[in-house]
Amino acid sequence: MLEKIKVLSKAYAEDTVANRRHLHTHPELSFQEYNTALFVASRLRDMGLAPQEGVADTGVVVMIEGKNPDSRVVALRADMDALPIIEANEVSYKSQNPGVMHACGHDVHTSSLLSTARILNELKDDFEGTVKLIFQPGEEKIPGGASLMIKEGVLQNPTPASILGQHVAPNVPVGKIGFREGMYMASTDELYLTVKGKGGHGAMPDTLIDPILIASHIIVGLQQVISRNRKPAAPSVLSFGKVIANGATNVIPNEVYIEGTFRCMDEEWREEGWKRITKIAQGLAEAMGGSCEVEVRKGYPFLKNHPELTRRTKAAAVAYMGAENVIDLDLWLAGEDFAFYSQVTDACFYRLGTRNEARGIVSGVHTPTFDIDESALEIGPGLMAWLALEELKIS
Ligand SMILES: [Zn+2]
Numbered sequence: 001m002l003e004k005i006k007v008l009s010k011a012y013a014e015d016t017v018a019n020r021r022h023l024h025t026h027p028e029l030s031f032q033e034y035n036t037a038l039f040v041a042s043r044l045r046d047m048g049l050a051p052q053e054g055v056a057d058t059g060v061v062v063m064i065e066g067k068n069p070d071s072r073v074v075a076l077r078a079d080m081d082a083l084p085i086i087e088a089n090e091v092s093y094k095s096q097n098p099g100v101m102h103a104c105g106h107d108v109h110t111s112s113l114l115s116t117a118r119i120l121n122e123l124k125d126d127f128e129g130t131v132k133l134i135f136q137p138g139e140e141k142i143p144g145g146a147s148l149m150i151k152e153g154v155l156q157n158p159t160p161a162s163i164l165g166q167h168v169a170p171n172v173p174v175g176k177i178g179f180r181e182g183m184y185m186a187s188t189d190e191l192y193l194t195v196k197g198k199g200g201h202g203a204m205p206d207t208l209i210d211p212i213l214i215a216s217h218i219i220v221g222l223q224q225v226i227s228r229n230r231k232p233a234a235p236s237v238l239s240f241g242k243v244i245a246n247g248a249t250n251v252i253p254n255e256v257y258i259e260g261t262f263r264c265m266d267e268e269w270r271e272e273g274w275k276r277i278t279k280i281a282q283g284l285a286e287a288m289g290g291s292c293e294v295e296v297r298k299g300y301p302f303l304k305n306h307p308e309l310t311r312r313t314k315a316a317a318v319a320y321m322g323a324e325n326v327i328d329l330d331l332w333l334a335g336e337d338f339a340f341y342s343q344v345t346d347a348c349f350y351r352l353g354t355r356n357e358a359r360g361i362v363s364g365v366h367t368p369t370f371d372i373d374e375s376a377l378e379i380g381p382g383l384m385a386w387l388a389l390e391e392l393k394i395s
């Protein structure tokens, strides 16, 4: 079976690359993946499959049934959305949708899963159980397409025993695959603070309430949430990336606006963190005569890879790739909406190496020069098909 899958993955690689390039050329923003969904559904129909369209508006779900289809169900997931980035790569498949770019590799995930569908469909007389393929919208945007797909029942009728997802990794050399058991990625909450004071002439500070000084204290003070309040063993990050104080050299404004992100890997600490952030910001502002409005916009939960499932999947990947090509990943405090699946079912999210230093393919995700070594597309589809079939064998 393993050799059969490898041969098919290689044989379909040209088609996988063509699909990837089509998607890369025509990227669509989160929750606007209408043409992408049409493309995915039509490719699935070309294979003789019967996709369900319009799940959470732009999601597509399809079932591939082997023999004895009710015996066990495994789900595979790809995300389909692109980012508001102007592509800087001069390639034949450069984005033709100005200001929108597949800079997180979701074109790769989608085209790879399409070829996985093709492989599994080809082999459906050779395995038992059902593989449910989920093409979801809106990974990059709160509330996350995954949460909407779950609400629409994608993990029911039939209920998968487990779900696998892959993501490109520009820091992992092409030809290698990365895994991590347990805590892997962080919860992501957005912070919006408005510090209010009383503006006026910069030469008369005694008659004003300076919101810039208050905001400065808040930014420094909030770091104690991470350094003093959090358990040292629990990874957590608090960063501010936007501060607007629209005064001048001699004008103190009425208010200062701050945006930031709070990330962690513990749901209890997450809620405690929100409370501490709010209390410290408001308390500091009040002590200095001003006020502070704090809005926490809840993002994705943290992503945990089910230990046993991850161990099994990793062992299956070793069989497919060779032990020298399977690596362990570090914790990463980025967010990923696959986390929603991981909170409600056994889930494993692994990384597909796409880096090629010799060819200068080294840019990170979410940058205008992000690209992949497309030879990863020879590996991705077959590996995922193999991992799914191995997982179907578990009783
Ligand atoms: Zn991304």
Ligand SMILES: [Zn+2]
Pocket (backbone or CB within 6 Å): 104, 105, 106, 139, 167
């Ligand atoms: Zn992504």
